[in-house]
Amino acid sequence: MKYAYYPGCSSESSARDQHASSLAVAKALGIDFVEIEGWSCCGATPGHHTDRVLAAALSTANLILAQDMGLDVVVNCAACYSRLKMANYEVLNHSDMRKKIAEAIGRDYNGRVNVKHFMEVLLEDYGADALEKAFTRSLAGLKVASYYGCLLVRPNEVTHFDDPENPKSLDNLVKAMGGESLDWPYKVECCGNSLSLTTKSELVVSLSDSIIGMARAAGAECIAVACPLCQVNLDLRQIDIRKQTGRHYDMPILYITQLIGLCLGIPVEELGLNKLVVSPSTIINAVKAAA
Amino acid sequence: MTIRIKKGQTGKGLLDTVEKMSGVDLGVCYQCKKCSCGCTVSNHAQSPPSEIIRRLQLGAGDELLNNDLIWTCVSCETCFARCPMGIDMVSIMDALRKLAIERKAAIPEGNVPLFNKAFLKTVNIFGRTYDLGLMAMYKIGTSSYRQDTEKLPIILKKKKIAILPSWSTNRKTVKRIFEKVRQNKESLK
Numbered sequence A: 001m002k003y004a005y006y007p008g009c010s011s012e013s014s015a016r017d018q019h020a021s022s023l024a025v026a027k028a029l030g031i032d033f034v035e036i037e038g039w040s041c042c043g044a045t046p047g048h049h050t051d052r053v054l055a056a057a058l059s060t061a062n063l064i065l066a067q068d069m070g071l072d073v074v075v076n077c078a079a080c081y082s083r084l085k086m087a088n089y090e091v092l093n094h095s096d097m098r099k100k101i102a103e104a105i106g107r108d109y110n111g112r113v114n115v116k117h118f119m120e121v122l123l124e125d126y127g128a129d130a131l132e133k134a135f136t137r138s139l140a141g142l143k144v145a146s147y148y149g150c151l152l153v154r155p156n157e158v159t160h161f162d163d164p165e166n167p168k169s170l171d172n173l174v175k176a177m178g179g180e181s182l183d184w185p186y187k188v189e190c191c192g193n194s195l196s197l198t199t200k201s202e203l204v205v206s207l208s209d210s211i212i213g214m215a216r217a218a219g220a221e222c223i224a225v226a227c228p229l230c231q232v233n234l235d236l237r238q239i240d241i242r243k244q245t246g247r248h249y250d251m252p253i254l255y256i257t258q259l260i261g262l263c264l265g266i267p268v269e270e271l272g273l274n275k276l277v278v279s280p281s282t283i284i285n286a287v288k289a290a291a
Numbered sequence B: 001m002t003i004r005i006k007k008g009q010t011g012k013g014l015l016d017t018v019e020k021m022s023g024v025d026l027g028v029c030y031q032c033k034k035c036s037c038g039c040t041v042s043n044h045a046q047s048p049p050s051e052i053i054r055r056l057q058l059g060a061g062d063e064l065l066n067n068d069l070i071w072t073c074v075s076c077e078t079c080f081a082r083c084p085m086g087i088d089m090v091s092i093m094d095a096l097r098k099l100a101i102e103r104k105a106a107i108p109e110g111n112v113p114l115f116n117k118a119f120l121k122t123v124n125i126f127g128r129t130y131d132l133g134l135m136a137m138y139k140i141g142t143s144s145y146r147q148d149t150e151k152l153p154i155i156l157k158k159k160k161i162a163i164l165p166s167w168s169t170n171r172k173t174v175k176r177i178f179e180k181v182r183q184n185k186e187s188l189k
Helices: A016-029 A044-050 A052-069 A078-093 A095-105 A118-134 A169-176 A201-217 A228-236 A238-245 A256-263 A281-286 B015-022 B034-038 B049-057 B062-066 B078-082 B089-102 B112-126 B131-142 B149-157 B171-188
Strands: A002-006 A032-035 A073-075 A115-117 A143-147 A222-225 A253-255
Touching: A002 A052, A016 A032, A016 A118, A016 A253, A016 A256, A044 A052, A044 A078, A044 B089, A044 B112, A052 A073, A052 A078, A052 A095, A052 B171, A073 A078, A073 A118, A078 A095, A078 A115, A078 A228, A095 B171, A115 A118, A118 A169, A118 A256, A143 A169, A143 A201, A169 A222, A169 A256, A201 A228, A201 A238, A222 A228, A222 A256, A228 A238, A228 A253, A228 B149, A238 B149, A253 A256, A256 A281, B015 B049, B015 B089, B034 B049, B034 B078, B049 B062, B049 B089, B062 B089, B078 B089, B089 B112, B112 B131, B112 B171
Parallel strands: A002 A032, A002 A073, A073 A115, A143 A222, A222 A253
Antiparallel strands: none
């Protein structure tokens, strides 16, 4: 199994841990990630806020590089995933957009490069059964709230990822690891990260507070995420939540790839677990030898 | 919500422009308000999304561009996902944001346009985002130096931000895209 890997900008700043744990997991499972040489920013939210052609063209530039590699694209970041898929959607559904994008880049693109989130690769291409067999350790007894956020599942016409209202992919991975996947209502709420760096952070804090609070009420011992923006927001904002509301959650926010890495027996330091703000030590200690 | 309609108002206001920019037909909205019920930020803004649609249908003009939902919206796509008529509200909001900038509408607290500009500036230069650079630009522009500074030690300790920018080797294409989009905008003026 071989994929063109699109790391995304956060892999070099706030989400080095997601990047490291994904590469470690892929390596352990024999999945070949070939980094796209010359990858550039997908445009993210500021791109589509500003101009439709700009947003689609910035993403398409990367898909063209992957096309030349002849491989499907694998992505970790939910926002990059959404933007790359949106570029395919624009090219395939709007011929005028395809023309404008080609003009901007200087090359036509047919919209046919497959874009997959790493979770899709694990569940669909590698397979949940094979994955379960690869696990040497287990999350037995651990209550995990799986949090999907917004851009993985929405809009479904574009991402085609799971069910937009009640997705199960992360939950299925948690179950495959032997953990208890909690049924809770906020799994597809938005954490508001796109406003996080602006001065509207009070709103972002209140959104993060309600998500972590709901996970806590459901009995979660940690939250599993698959998006670098959700992770940094829910993890780092617990400091602000404490300041603004006095609520002290101390809720570890782990990437699903970090949990998978632990269950594959990959050493803690290779999974970037020391980069988390809220210490994941209770979770690391809870991982047991598989029965 | 109360929407006042001026007697004798002619023309269709923003509706045609917004529909053309987004490729979305707003005529099919029957105000079920599912978008507003699910909206992440409607409690934190002047109007929920269904009201924006209704105002457009009733002929709202440039005054609508001052509505703070335009810059409070987090593009979480819940409205689009839940609309029974498949209205792509996200593209409507993108169109309103573009018009708000072009027509110099009021920019509410948070100054998201400045953030977007700073973000894209780093992408144009490096081909990738450079968080430290964009935060510096944004903080200078908004004089919000103290915000989030108390978290800086932990951000640095955990290496959650890169000190040096990362350069894409495909910068030429990225620059070309920005330049072409700018030229298109100029030619429309």
